[in-house]
Amino acid sequence: MKLDNNENALLQGLARNDKRAIESIYKDNYNLIQALVINNNGNSEDAKDIFQEAMIVLFEKVRSGDVTLNCQVRTFIYSVSRRLWLKRLMTMNRFQVAEGHEEMVSVDEEMEEHEKRNNDFLIMEKAMGGLGEPCKSLLEAFYLQKKSMQDIASGFGYTNPENAKNQKYKCLMRLKKLFFSQYKNESP
Template sequence: MNSENHIVTGIKTGDSEILKSVYTDYFGMVRNLVVKNSGSETDAEDVFQDALVVLFKKFNHSEFRLAVKFKTYFYSVCRNIWLTELRKRGGRNARLKDFEHHVELGYEFTSNWKETQEEAFVKVEKAMRYLGEKCQEILLMYYYQKQSMQQIAAALDYADADSAKAQKYKCIRQLKRNLNP
């Protein structure tokens, strides 16, 4: 379970080495699932990418605990994403041919967030354009990647955490104005 926690922590923090090892170990499994269920190589890449994004968000939730093997959990997330996609493509009663054990997951483990919130994404992307590059980085690092002010200060060359905090205050105020003119 130690290595399993290691993977969870790596995904949580966006550790590129861990993400690479997840790709090396599990992309074949995802590809097999998608290709053997009416998908293409590109579909498999989309599913793998979306699954990691979903896991990133889930693992950063304070109440999350991994109760099954990572492989099973990851397969289940990919399965949900691909089944949702197949049903969206017209197969309302689409069923999957399974190759691994899986657990039942909720709607939140689909890639639907991408489309249901597409409008929101267009809006925030437009609002972010008016912020400086450093503002975009500091906001995403704090609110999305859940990094501490010390980490952000170190990564973005601020003198200390307070300086980074003051900068973040200015950035979020500006973003709120841009989103709600």
């Protein structure tokens, strides 16, 4: 099925983390997923979790440069959500999700990739969480908000950029240590 221009624009918006695109995709697809989850032993809170995770899977797909979705956004989100919900049900020892009339596509690759990325995310989240302040803010300011060492030094109250640089180096080493100790344990 060919994507229309509108859907393409939405996906590009999603890849940029654009709020309006996210809202539009959310609005058009959420009810479908909520119905799927609620009709299969879930509640609206579960539906929210599943839908948002499916959105993350879609984000990962378009972010990795793969903007050419070979199906409609709706079909992709539905297929992913169904897989995610089935997985959740399996952990609760239930194995069935009733067949719907929605079109589906194979999302095996995406699910595998997502599992890995989700794992990476959790490791980084834990490492960041274990880092403490001011290290966390310092590294975020430099690496994520791309602030200059000069700004950071004045913002964090270091006497000069050299001191800030030393501190940043120590913090980075600690974060790396925290991250890789987990990462190497969990990945083969």
